[in-house]
Amino acid sequence: MSDALLSDPHLAAEMLVHLGRAARGDGAEAGLTAAQWTALRFFARANRLSRTPSAFAAFHATTRGTASQTVKALVAAGYLERLRDERDGRAARIEVTAAGRALLAADPLHVIAAAIGRLPPAQQRALISALQNVVGETARLREGPCFGVCAECRHLAALKAVSAGGYHCEEADIALSAEELEQLCVAFAPKPPGGGSPA
Amino acid sequence: MSDALLSDPHLAAEMLVHLGRAARGDGAEAGLTAAQWTALRFFARANRLSRTPSAFAAFHATTRGTASQTVKALVAAGYLERLRDERDGRAARIEVTAAGRALLAADPLHVIAAAIGRLPPAQQRALISALQNVVGETARLREGPCFGVCAECRHLAALKAVSAGGYHCEEADIALSAEELEQLCVAFAPKPPGGGSPA
DNA sequence: TCCTATGATAGCGATACGAAACTATATTGA
């Protein structure tokens, strides 16, 4: 009966939650609250399409109103800045300021990242790919938006022949630099299994 | 500059926090709050020595006052019961009720546990052992109490020759059943490397 | 012109947390 409760996957999930709590960063000297850390990390890692309050709300699984409050606090503190989008007058373009990038150096997550970095390389790779699978699987189960990097996305079209290493997003119809391939995108869709071209 | 922010260990740590948030269980129909789920899971997995409010406070990295409130709410809801300790009149012995065990079947953590369970077996084992390492490492860095199961503990003395499969904790000076070997203990101390099975 | 989408804001409630005061029991030492 209690076998299911003490199974290895459940144990792993408990450790996962435990580690998540340990890195909230609201207990220590706490430059930021937990929600604010999440927002700052998100805007530092999201691509152009996703650096908006709405995308952050989707990422954080909350409402736009709540996301707006979190962003406002970070803008007031000088860690984010709000710019106008030239194409869409409704949208707000959020950018991390220099102060925000400096603050990220004190991210309480570094404690966990450091611990992960000390794992043997093979174990480190295994952890990362396992976590990616679990993140994708839970997002699918919860039917929430599935965030991911462009390099893994179905909408990526390589234009190497045309422009020597350029990339293109078929969904948003914009050009992507090599650097942007590693950023989070709200429009992410996983590639169909089998690699190359879609079915 | 942003290389450190986007390193693989940091990315893994972010996914970890993200998954932890997804399983708080306070957003859904929510039988319990996040803190209450953590408490219920803890008392379902802790051994005799650790089923006290103080041990839970240490585990959850909070104060005894806060832990007492969380326990009180679960006792009022009928998921935990408070018993008197016969040896120590000050101590409270917390036990999970039948209703509590039934509720654990609806643990929101099951979403993540199921996703982990669907990983390939090798990846599953790699994830679990990596997480164990990270939990131990972060506990060491934060100098917090290090929880673990008796089977991995330095204080465990095997008494197989004497009583046909009995075990004994040298720290608390109590006998341990085979079942208790897999439970969490607040007095856990890791074995010195080399004593048991090397990594 | 309707309808939709992005975003900001105010108000409300729930929760969690910590500090401090308090009770009760154990332990220690004289």
Add this chain to the structure above:
DNA sequence: TCAATATAGTTTCGTATCGCTATCATAGGA
């Protein structure tokens, strides 16, 4: 035996955060 101290636990109170539900303003698309 009695006093002093330490420990386990509870309770109260104040505070901060968080998140949701409106509601509103503006901008884009049909």
